[in-house]
Amino acid sequence: MKDGMLEFKDAPMFGRVMRNEELCKQVLEVILNIEIDHIEYLNTEQEMSAYNDAKGVRLDVYLKASDKVFDIEMQTTIEPFLGKRIRYYQSSLDSTLLDRGETYDMLLESYVIFICSYDPYGFNIPIYTLERTCVETPDVVVHNDSHWLILNAKAWNKDTDKARSNLLQYIQSSKVGQDSLTQAISDEVDRNNSDSEWRRNAMGFMTVEHSHRVELRAARQEGIEIGLAEGLREGEARNKALIDKLLADDRIDDLKRSTTDEAFCNQLYEEYGL
Numbered sequence: 001m002k003d004g005m006l007e008f009k010d011a012p013m014f015g016r017v018m019r020n021e022e023l024c025k026q027v028l029e030v031i032l033n034i035e036i037d038h039i040e041y042l043n044t045e046q047e048m049s050a051y052n053d054a055k056g057v058r059l060d061v062y063l064k065a066s067d068k069v070f071d072i073e074m075q076t077t078i079e080p081f082l083g084k085r086i087r088y089y090q091s092s093l094d095s096t097l098l099d100r101g102e103t104y105d106m107l108l109e110s111y112v113i114f115i116c117s118y119d120p121y122g123f124n125i126p127i128y129t130l131e132r133t134c135v136e137t138p139d140v141v142v143h144n145d146s147h148w149l150i151l152n153a154k155a156w157n158k159d160t161d162k163a164r165s166n167l168l169q170y171i172q173s174s175k176v177g178q179d180s181l182t183q184a185i186s187d188e189v190d191r192n193n194s195d196s197e198w199r200r201n202a203m204g205f206m207t208v209e210h211s212h213r214v215e216l217r218a219a220r221q222e223g224i225e226i227g228l229a230e231g232l233r234e235g236e237a238r239n240k241a242l243i244d245k246l247l248a249d250d251r252i253d254d255l256k257r258s259t260t261d262e263a264f265c266n267q268l269y270e271e272y273g274l
Helices: 011-017 021-032 082-094 153-158 162-173 180-193 196-221 234-248 252-258 262-272
Strands: 041-048 057-064 068-075 109-116 127-130 146-152
Touching (some): 011 041, 011 196, 021 057, 021 068, 021 109, 021 180, 057 082, 068 082, 146 153, 153 162, 162 180, 180 196, 234 262, 252 262
Antiparallel strands (some): 057 068, 127 146
């Protein structure tokens, strides 16, 4: 967020802009340097869970082409367990791709892409492509058709691919390049920012999410559960415990709704046994 306006890398804006099918398609083509003939399905904040009691994930941007599926995530806060997070997202993605009786050769090629505004591994390179290989010999070809990519927007000037470099620079600093893609994204960002009611709600969501995540981190560092700190009233403890569980399950929309919908909040208390 900059000067009271949302940037492309801010979660609400990223999701809103990427609903534009043509822009989403172009962003993906630039990142992967491939051509996508058409998009069959596109959704932001796609919820996925392997089974009812499993920890669910909410994908920032999920789309399906004719023979591939893609998950694109924007990551602006440091994630200490990024590798495990990607692994879980991959498993959640795969668990939805085959119906009972279908064989594994029908599993679509998949890409899990994290765009980071920081360097997660400290090697100052613009893209980390993580593929499964055989430790004993690299000549073994696994053929699992799953690909993990982590983009480091901080190293945009190290990228020899000009189009991707421009995109990463725009993500990092909101500087619009001479290319048509970043100009189109910038126009879409401006158009959404001009919707004052949406922007106000989005900023409120970001403030709530950030403050609770800060509280959660602080509580965990001190070895206590949020909501159980000494001196909190019973009602506050119950509410804090609910916030902790919703954040742990990435149910940000439900968290926001629970602050204004008492009946829904009580429903969540019952669901979590609080």
